[in-house]
Amino acid sequence: MAGRKVALEKLSKQGMREHLGGDAIGRFRRFGKSAEFVGSNARKLAAQYNRAWVGVHNGAVVVHGDTLEDVIAQLRAKKIDPNETLVEFVDKDGPRIIL
Amino acid sequence: MLTGRFEKEHADRPVIEGQLSMPQFGIDGQVLFLIDTGAERTILMPADAIRLGVEFDKLKNQDEGIGFGGRSTMYPEPARVAFTDGVGLFVYHITLDIAEDTEDGRRLPSVLGRDVLNRWHIEYSFPKGKIEIFTDGADEIFAVD
Numbered sequence: 102m103a104g105r106k107v108a109l110e111k112l113s114k115q116g117m118r119e120h121l122g123g124d125a126i127g128r129f130r131r132f133g134k135s136a137e138f139v140g141s142n143a144r145k146l147a148a149q150y151n152r153a154w155v156g157v158h159n160g161a162v163v164v165h166g167d168t169l170e171d172v173i174a175q176l177r178a179k180k181i182d183p184n185e186t187l188v189e190f191v192d193k194d195g196p197r198i199i200l
Numbered sequence: 201m202l203t204g205r206f207e208k209e210h211a212d213r214p215v216i217e218g219q220l221s222m223p224q225f226g227i228d229g230q231v232l233f234l235i236d237t238g239a240e241r242t243i244l245m246p247a248d249a250i251r252l253g254v255e256f257d258k259l260k261n262q263d264e265g266i267g268f269g270g271r272s273t274m275y276p277e278p279a280r281v282a283f284t285d286g287v288g289l290f291v292y293h294i295t296l297d298i299a300e301d302t303e304d305g306r307r308l309p310s311v312l313g314r315d316v317l318n319r320w321h322i323e324y325s326f327p328k329g330k331i332e333i334f335t336d337g338a339d340e341i342f343a344v345d
Contacts, residue, residue, distance in 0.1 A: 125219060126344050129284050132230035133217050140207030140215070169247055169306060183251045184229030190247070190307050197211070198308060199268050200236060 128185045134160035135187040147193035158186040202285050202320075204235055204331035214324070214331055216312060219282040220244065220252065222296070227252050231281075231310050235322075235331065239313030242281060242294055243274070246301040248310045256301055265297065273300040281316065283333075284344060291340035292316050 135157040139146065146155060146162070154172040156164040164175040169188065176183045204216035214235040221228045229252040231244070243265075244254070259275035266272075279296035282289050294315050299305050323332040 125282075125289060126284060126286070128230055129217060129219065132232075136215065136217055136232045137205075140205070140210055143207070143209035169250055173251060182229075183253075186251070187232060188247060188251050192307075195307070198213075200234075200238060200308070200311065 131159045132185045132187065139187055139189060143191065144193070147191040147195075150191050151193050152191075154188060154190050156181070156183075156186050156188045158182075202283050202290065202333035202335065204333065206326060206329060206331070212326065213309070215309075216283065216331070216333070218312070220296070221280045221282070222254075222277055224278070225254065225258065227254060229253075233312035234309040235317065236311040236313060237317055239311045241276075241297050241315045242279075242313045243297045243299055243311045244279075245299050245305055245308045245310045247306045247308075249298050250301070250306075254298060256298075259298060263297070265299075269304070272302075272305070274298065275300070280339075281312075287344055289342040289344055290335050290338040291342070292319065293339045 138160045139157055150165050153165050153167060154169050155162050156172045156176050158181050163179065163181055163186070164172050166172045166175060172188055173183050176186055202216065204214055206212045207215055215232050216235055218231050218233055219229070220231045231248050233242070259277065261276050263274045263276050264271055265274045274297040276295050276297050279294055280291050281294055282291040284290070319336065321334040321336065323330065
């Protein structure tokens, strides 16, 4: 832990901004909120939007549509950044995922 | 310490949020990764790839992978993937496999594979609802504001 503390003290916050853009942590927070929302409400979403794509931003469904491309286009039209939006196909009778 | 979590309405799958960057394509966005010790490398699945703006016709490197679904085409690309514990931002330089775009593939989550997982010590307890991740360095570490 001591090594890590020293390493962090040496690091430049400006460096993080340059490498990963401003507000990197804000993006983590907003996306995390959306991911937690979907992970805890997947059944409800599937019942409401069955066999559709949904876009969840900052913890709320902001768009839905029949195709992934349509949902991304709707996000852009609403000036919501797809890079920090969770987009997922919801299907109440979908197959189990095995990898 | 980084943390993952179990998604109770997604069959309790273990996940962690990351930030993915591929400067060569101007790609920089958030991805929810399935923690998958069965995957040799980290894979960006088509729904995330399309959402982040990957243009498949610009991917020149090609490789082949195999899983339960059979063989599939992968497009390996250098990438950076970052995770945060709210104190530091831990960045890993990886070769990311971008999975070819298929209808079924679009429904699968991106996976965090052993290229990153094998650099971590992970305490994984579903009964306690905890996925605690101890990093042992990273390729880059930045302090968080």
